[in-house]
Amino acid sequence: xxxxxxxxxxxxxxxxxxxxxxxxxxxxxxxxxxxxxxxxxxxxxxxxxxxxxxxxxxxxxxxxxxxxxxxxxxxxxxxxxxxxxxxxxxxxxxxxxxxxxxxxxxxxxxxxxxxxxxxxxxxxxxxxxxxxxxxxxxxxxxxxxxxxxxxxxxxxxxxxxxxxxxxxxxxxxxxxxxxxxxxxxxxxxxxxxxxxxxxxxxxxxxxxxxxxxxxxxxxxxxxxxxxxxxxxxxxxxxxxxxxxxxxxxxxxxxxxxxxxxxxxxxxxxxxxxxxxxxxxxxxxxxxxxxxxxxxxxxxxxxxxx
Numbered sequence: 001x002x003x004x005x006x007x008x009x010x011x012x013x014x015x016x017x018x019x020x021x022x023x024x025x026x027x028x029x030x031x032x033x034x035x036x037x038x039x040x041x042x043x044x045x046x047x048x049x050x051x052x053x054x055x056x057x058x059x060x061x062x063x064x065x066x067x068x069x070x071x072x073x074x075x076x077x078x079x080x081x082x083x084x085x086x087x088x089x090x091x092x093x094x095x096x097x098x099x100x101x102x103x104x105x106x107x108x109x110x111x112x113x114x115x116x117x118x119x120x121x122x123x124x125x126x127x128x129x130x131x132x133x134x135x136x137x138x139x140x141x142x143x144x145x146x147x148x149x150x151x152x153x154x155x156x157x158x159x160x161x162x163x164x165x166x167x168x169x170x171x172x173x174x175x176x177x178x179x180x181x182x183x184x185x186x187x188x189x190x191x192x193x194x195x196x197x198x199x200x201x202x203x204x205x206x207x208x209x210x211x212x213x214x215x216x217x218x219x220x221x222x223x224x225x226x227x228x229x230x231x232x233x234x235x236x237x238x239x240x241x242x243x244x245x246x247x248x249x250x251x252x253x254x255x256x257x258x259x260x261x262x263x264x265x266x267x268x269x270x271x272x273x274x275x276x277x278x279x280x281x282x283x284x285x286x287x288x289x290x291x292x293x294x295x296x297x298x299x300x301x302x303x304x305x
């Protein structure tokens with residue numbers, strides 16, 4: 001009976017101790033979130049003196065010191081956060097804060113080392129690099145431009161993808177003529193969209209109430225360009241597949257089936273004819289490629305500002 005009583009007291013002490021610890025950590029977190037930095041420091045240090053602590057707790061203690069401009073103490077605790085196996089998302093935060101602290105201490109090499117680690121982990125907040133006052137010193141460094149570009153590409157990966165930039169020659173505002181004539185067929189505004197992952201076409205016909213849009217992007221399934229066109233006529237929905245840029249042209253080559261179930265082969269080409277001209281050519285074959293019929297042939301001429 002005595003042994004049971006002793007064991008019960010031990011268990012009770014452990015539970016109470018755990019509850020006290022959780023309550024103390026909760027209080028520290030509350031003070032941190034309220035930006036009461038000095039009080040948060042006291043609370044965290046009281047808890048972490050007895051416990052190893054989590055990566056998040058060490059980071060918050062470091063950031064509390066950081067906000068009081070105690071950069072050495074901030075860095076000391078950031079290092080402990082990194083040593084406690086933070087998640088990649090948390091380590092990204094810690095490393096960027098370390099970079100800012102090192103920058104304020106005029107230790108550029110260490111600041112760039114922390115930024116490099118953050119970028120490897122996926123850091124993408126290039127606007128912070130542009131604007132945060134603690135990074136003023138780094139922006140004067142020749143290395144900064146490259147680091148900023150890496151953050152930009154992390155935010156917009158398609159901007160750093162050479163394949164995704166193959167159709168950029170079509171971007172702009174254009175008047176489209178029937179090739180070889182002065183007959184205006186329509187106007188088109190081609191825009192980069194979705195962080196560079198899509199080329200968006202906005203078409204308006206001349207001489208009739210017709211308009212349409214197309215989305216042009218790299219299909220993740222095939223790794224090739226795809227165009228999805230939707231016209232204002234309702235039934236004018238098309239998908240052009242297997243797009244590849246070769247011999248100075250974006251070339252879609254695919255098989256299509258019309259509403260009556262008849263299949264045809266399609267060539268849909270965009271010829272890059274220099275900075276101010278693009279030729280758009282569409283032809284179909286109903287006999288397996290033996291003969292071809294031109295559907296339309298337009299020459300886009302860039303509008304002059």
